[in-house]
Amino acid sequence: MVGGSATYFAHAARYFSPVGVVGVVGTDFPDSVIGDFSSRDIDSRGIEVAEGKTFRWAGRYEADWNTRTTLDTQLNVFAEFDPKIPGDYRSSDYLFLANAEPALQRKALDQVETPKFVLADTMNLWIETARADLDMLLREVDGLVINDEEAFLLTGKRNLFVAAEEILKMGPRILILKKGEHGAFLLGEGLRFALPAYPVAEVVDPTGAGDSFAGGFMGYIASVANVEPSTLRRAMLYGTVTASFCVEGFSVETLAHRNRAQIESRFDELHSLLSV
Structure with missing residues (x-):
C-alpha cells in the first residue's frame, strides 16, 4: 500500500496551491503513482528513483486508534538519501520539512533561498538519537508540528502548555500540538487556539493523518501568502478537514478523490462547532 509523508502531504496541499515533492523511492515503486502525481498537478521532479527497494513501514493500531505499535521498518534506499532540491523549487516561499533525520531536514532547508515560512515535523526517534541536530533545526524553522507525547519527551515537562512554552523558547514562532481524535492546539506569542x-x-x-493535516495547513497558507494569526487559525481548520478525509480510507484512496467544494463543506461544518 502506497504511503509516505510526501504522498499524504502533497495530495492534501494540492487542493489549495501548487506543490512540488522532494524524496526518494526505489525501483520497485509503481510508475502509476508518479503518473498519478502528475495528473493531479503535483510536481514530482524532485523524486529520485534509486536502485533498490523503497522505504517500508508496517504497524498495528489498537482499538482506540491512538496507540500504534511498529511491527517493521525497512529504510532501504532512504538510508542513503541525499536530498537535492530542483533549481526552481529553491525560490519557494513555503516549505514543509517532513519527518526525517534532522540533519537531512537541515540539508534540504539550506538549499531553499529565502522561504517566508518553514514548518517542520519530527518524532520520538530523533528527539532521543539526534538531539543536537534537532536543536539546530528548531532555531532555523518558523513552526513545529508534533504530538503531545513528543512535546513531553522534547522538554521533560508533563504539562502541555508548560512544554509548549519551553519549545517556543527553542526557536519556532508557532507550535502545533496534535492530539489525534481530540484535535489540535496552535500556540505562539499571543496565540492560543484549540480545535476539535x-x-x-x-x-x-x-x-498519514498528520501529514495530510500539514498539507492542508501549508497549502492554505501558501494560497493566501501570509501567516497572520487569522490565517493560521483558518489553516488549522483546513488541515483538520484534509486529515479527516485521509482517515476514511487506506493510503490516499479517499483523500486523493475529493474536491474543493467537499473541503469547503467540511470546513463550514467544523467552523460551526466553534461558534457559541
Whole structure:
C-alpha cells in the first residue's frame, strides 16, 4: 500500500496551491503513482528513483486508534538519501520539512533561498538519537508540528502548555500540538487556539493523518501568502478537514478523490462547532 509523508502531504496541499515533492523511492515503486502525481498537478521532479527497494513501514493500531505499535521498518534506499532540491523549487516561499533525520531536514532547508515560512515535523526517534541536530533545526524553522507525547519527551515537562512554552523558547514562532481524535492546539506569542477533530463516522486507517493535516495547513497558507494569526487559525481548520478525509480510507484512496467544494463543506461544518 502506497504511503509516505510526501504522498499524504502533497495530495492534501494540492487542493489549495501548487506543490512540488522532494524524496526518494526505489525501483520497485509503481510508475502509476508518479503518473498519478502528475495528473493531479503535483510536481514530482524532485523524486529520485534509486536502485533498490523503497522505504517500508508496517504497524498495528489498537482499538482506540491512538496507540500504534511498529511491527517493521525497512529504510532501504532512504538510508542513503541525499536530498537535492530542483533549481526552481529553491525560490519557494513555503516549505514543509517532513519527518526525517534532522540533519537531512537541515540539508534540504539550506538549499531553499529565502522561504517566508518553514514548518517542520519530527518524532520520538530523533528527539532521543539526534538531539543536537534537532536543536539546530528548531532555531532555523518558523513552526513545529508534533504530538503531545513528543512535546513531553522534547522538554521533560508533563504539562502541555508548560512544554509548549519551553519549545517556543527553542526557536519556532508557532507550535502545533496534535492530539489525534481530540484535535489540535496552535500556540505562539499571543496565540492560543484549540480545535476539535472533525467528527468522522468511521475511521478506516489513521496512517498519514498528520501529514495530510500539514498539507492542508501549508497549502492554505501558501494560497493566501501570509501567516497572520487569522490565517493560521483558518489553516488549522483546513488541515483538520484534509486529515479527516485521509482517515476514511487506506493510503490516499479517499483523500486523493475529493474536491474543493467537499473541503469547503467540511470546513463550514467544523467552523460551526466553534461558534457559541
